[in-house]
Amino acid sequence: MKYLGKWLLVAVLILCAAADAAAGKAESVINELDALIARGVAASPAGLEAIKQGIEANSGEILPLLVAKTEAPGLADGNLAIYLWAMGMTGAPEAVDPIIRLSAGNKNPMVFQNAHRALALIGGDKAIEFLFRQLQGTTEPTIRYELLDLLAQLQYAPALPASIDILQQDPDVFYWQSVFVFGKYGDMAVPFLISKITDPDKHVRANAVMVLGQWLIAEEAAAPLKKQFRVESDPNIRALILSAIEKISSNVTDIRIFSEEVLQTEKDSNVVRFAVETIGNLEEMQNHIAAFKATKKDEHALFTAAYQQIYTSLGRQGDYKLLAATSSRSDEPQLKKLREVILQRNAEECFYDYQKINDVILLNRLIGAQGAAM
Numbered sequence: 001m002k003y004l005g006k007w008l009l010v011a012v013l014i015l016c017a018a019a020d021a022a023a024g025k026a027e028s029v030i031n032e033l034d035a036l037i038a039r040g041v042a043a044s045p046a047g048l049e050a051i052k053q054g055i056e057a058n059s060g061e062i063l064p065l066l067v068a069k070t071e072a073p074g075l076a077d078g079n080l081a082i083y084l085w086a087m088g089m090t091g092a093p094e095a096v097d098p099i100i101r102l103s104a105g106n107k108n109p110m111v112f113q114n115a116h117r118a119l120a121l122i123g124g125d126k127a128i129e130f131l132f133r134q135l136q137g138t139t140e141p142t143i144r145y146e147l148l149d150l151l152a153q154l155q156y157a158p159a160l161p162a163s164i165d166i167l168q169q170d171p172d173v174f175y176w177q178s179v180f181v182f183g184k185y186g187d188m189a190v191p192f193l194i195s196k197i198t199d200p201d202k203h204v205r206a207n208a209v210m211v212l213g214q215w216l217i218a219e220e221a222a223a224p225l226k227k228q229f230r231v232e233s234d235p236n237i238r239a240l241i242l243s244a245i246e247k248i249s250s251n252v253t254d255i256r257i258f259s260e261e262v263l264q265t266e267k268d269s270n271v272v273r274f275a276v277e278t279i280g281n282l283e284e285m286q287n288h289i290a291a292f293k294a295t296k297k298d299e300h301a302l303f304t305a306a307y308q309q310i311y312t313s314l315g316r317q318g319d320y321k322l323l324a325a326t327s328s329r330s331d332e333p334q335l336k337k338l339r340e341v342i343l344q345r346n347a348e349e350c351f352y353d354y355q356k357i358n359d360v361i362l363l364n365r366l367i368g369a370q371g372a373a374m
Contacts, residue, residue: 026061029054030069033086037079052089059090066090067098077108084111088118096127113146120150128156135162145177152184153344160185160192167196167204176348178207183215183343183354186336190218197221197228206237213244217358219365222248226258235268242271246278250365252289256282285366292363295325302326307334315342315353324360329368335361 032051055062069075070083084102087095096119103115116134119127128151135147144165151159166177182189193216196208209228212221222245229241242262249255255278262275303326310318315338327335339357342350 025054026058026065029058029062030065033082034069037082051086055086055089056091059092063087063090063092063095066095070098070102077106077111080106081108081110081114084114084118088114088121091122093122093124093126096122096124096130100126100130112143116147116150120153123154128154132156132159135159141165145181148181149177149184149346152181152189155185155188157188160189163189163192164196164204167199167207168201169207170203171206171210175207175210176351178211179215179351180343180346182211184340186216186340187218190216190220193218194221194224197224202234202237205232205234206240209237209240209244213240213247215354215358217248217362219248219250222254229262230265235271238266238268239271239274242274242278247362250362250369252282252285252366252369289363289366292324293367295321297325299326303331307338311338311341314345315350316345320353320356320360324363327360327364329364332361332364 029051032054066083066087070080080102084099087099099115099118099122103111106112106115116131119131131147131150131154135144135151138144138147144162148159148163148166152163163181166174166181169175169177171178182193190212193208193212196204197212199205199208205228209225212218212225225241225244225248229238229245232238232241242259245258246255249258259275259278263272266272266275302322306319306323306326310320310323335357339354342354342357
């Protein structure tokens with residue numbers, strides 16, 4: 001019993017030391033955050049990433065400290081906004097109530113936005129329901145877009161009908177809004193978008209076709225798009241549909257057949273030229289498929305490693321070529337999820353990386369179609 005008591009004492013001392021170390025790390029992160037606030041200048045990406053990692057690694061200890069910071073008398077809105085951002089980075093469900101309470105009634109745009117983004121990072125029913133109520137309570141276009149974007153990130157299906165706002169925007173100016181919102185919804189948005197390719201509003205039709213064909217590359221949209229092509233009055237949208245069919249068809253022969261049908265009926269010279277170019281490019285497409293097939297490696301462990309690095313960095317890092325070479329048609333659900341995560345960077349520069357994943361999906365489909373035809 002004497003020895004047991006000694007071991008228990010040692011165990012308690014070890015646990016206390018670990019708790020002290022964790023508290024010390026949490027205090028260190030808070031100090032870094034306060035130093036950032038005191039400097040009053042934007043932090044470097046590396047500096048922000050270091051703080052973010054520190055918060056994520058010590059979230060349980062940091063959250064109470066952050067809440068205490070927000071309760072300081074006379075706290076400036078700019079400082080509050082940064083603390084709200086940090087609370088979101090903890091990912092702790094316990095942060096939802098304080099975030100909602102601290103942002104309630106505050107009109108500062110930075111506080112408003114950071115609170116919403118923090119809730120979206122944490123997720124869960126309470127956070128989602130609050131964001132949806134905020135959407136229902138505002139008519140301001142910029143705020144509605146931001147809330148729709150966050151609800152799309154959370155893939156909250158009840159908000160999809162409200163995203164008609166996004167489709168009504170001029171696609172020549174605001175196409176990126178449709179990409180971010182519906183790209184984050186992914187396959188969940190496909191039935192809604194298909195229902196909008198016949199909408200009376202040409203902006204709605206154009207945006208729906210563009211997202212279905214160029215971004216979601218939704219195979220199930222092929223038949224409805226072909227049907228709409230035959231009755232579509234706007235030549236620009238007919239050209240968009242032709243481009244969409246080229247992207248979502250997993251069979252080169254189907255692309256040729258549809259393009260040849262277009263040439264038999266189309267009157268608009270621009271659409272005719274596009275169809276001719278599509279047919280002319282089919283041999284090059286076949287060569288591209290063959291070259292892609294030649295790179296293939298049956299090493300799924302390498303796919304998993306490349307995938308994880310791209311996923312955790314939101315697409316900023318990782319070997320896309322290795323991902324492509326080691327992927328297969330069966331990996332398509334994972335690759336679609338990867339596209340959605342890449343869009344969380346919320347900058348148009350991520351579109352290039354998104355399309356790299358689309359190229360992998362498309363080429364895997366075309367290889368699969370060739371194999372099925374043999």
